[in-house]
Amino acid sequence: MKTIDTIIFDLGGVLIDWNPEYVYTDVFNGDREKMQWFFDNVCTHDWNENQDAGYPLRKATEERVALFPEHEQLIRMFYGRWEEMLGEAIEGTVAILKKLINHEDYKVVALTNWSHETFPIALERFDFLHWFEGIVVSGEEKTRKPFKDIYELTLNRFNIEANRAIFIDDNLRNIIAAKDMGINTILFKTPEKLEEDLKSFNVKL
Known part of the structure; x- marks a missing residue:
């Protein structure tokens, strides 16, 4: 070598x-099962990584809201409260x-x-x-x-x-x-x- x-x-x-749980633990009132379902199905790791490759945050958010309108408020929190996820x-x-x-x-x-x-x-x-x-x-x-x-x-x-x-x-x-x-x-x-x-x-x- x-x-x-x-x-x-x-x-x-x-x-x-950095951890999105810093925001969503309170949002889900400590219900880790519901929070994990949200991360596994809505604001997923793969979805977030797409923005790491330069995809616009606003566009990604609107597309996700269109897919999951019933979770609009939670989706908008992901980048709306992103700074709170930064430990x-x-x-x-x-x-x-x-x-x-x-x-x-x-x-x-x-x-x-x-x-x-x-x-x-x-x-x-x-x-x-x-x-x-x-x-x-x-x-x-x-x-x-x-x-x-x-x-x-x-x-x-x-x-x-x-x-x-x-x-x-x-x-x-x-x-x-x-x-x-x-x-x-x-x-x-x-x-x-x-x-x-x-x-x-x-x-x-």
């Missing part, structure tokens, strides 16, 4: 906590990021599935997002993980050699896609485990 010189971070679930920074990972940023040996960038319409909110809230050499935002590129083109774009934009980079993500599907591109990977579980995994690649912290 070549010496690692680049670390690529995912953001949501690795550095930033706090995952401080243990931010501490690791800071060490890597301060280390001259590493280029540190981010690759995130995120709507270009909501990402400015995160940029304003979290100072550490400005530490990266650059961030590839799926919504701006009109594609997303796990599609091959967004990994290629990231490698090319920042002049990264795949076998000298580590990609950190909390989604196994995205990790598998990066591995297929020849990128070293770490499936994120906790900041403590991330530190161990980075050291296993001889990354200096």
Whole structure:
């Protein structure tokens, strides 16, 4: 294995906590079964990911309301109250990021599935997002993980050699896609485990 010189971070679930349950738990009065049905059938993960690839939030909302008019109020909450779904920074990972940023040996960038319409909110809230050499935002590129083109774009934009980079993500599907591109990977579980995994690649912290 070549010496690692680049670390690529995912953001949501690795550095930033985001969860629609922060809004809908109260809306459904704590009825987790009803809430899960709504996420499985109406405002689904796949539907939200389509907006991560650049689809307009307003258009997506109106289309979903047309499909499920009886759930109009709940659907409009998804992006109407999106900022309330944004939790706090995952401080243990931010501490690791800071060490890597301060280390001259590493280029540190981010690759995130995120709507270009909501990402400015995160940029304003979290100072550490400005530490990266650059961030590839799926919504701006009109594609997303796990599609091959967004990994290629990231490698090319920042002049990264795949076998000298580590990609950190909390989604196994995205990790598998990066591995297929020849990128070293770490499936994120906790900041403590991330530190161990980075050291296993001889990354200096």
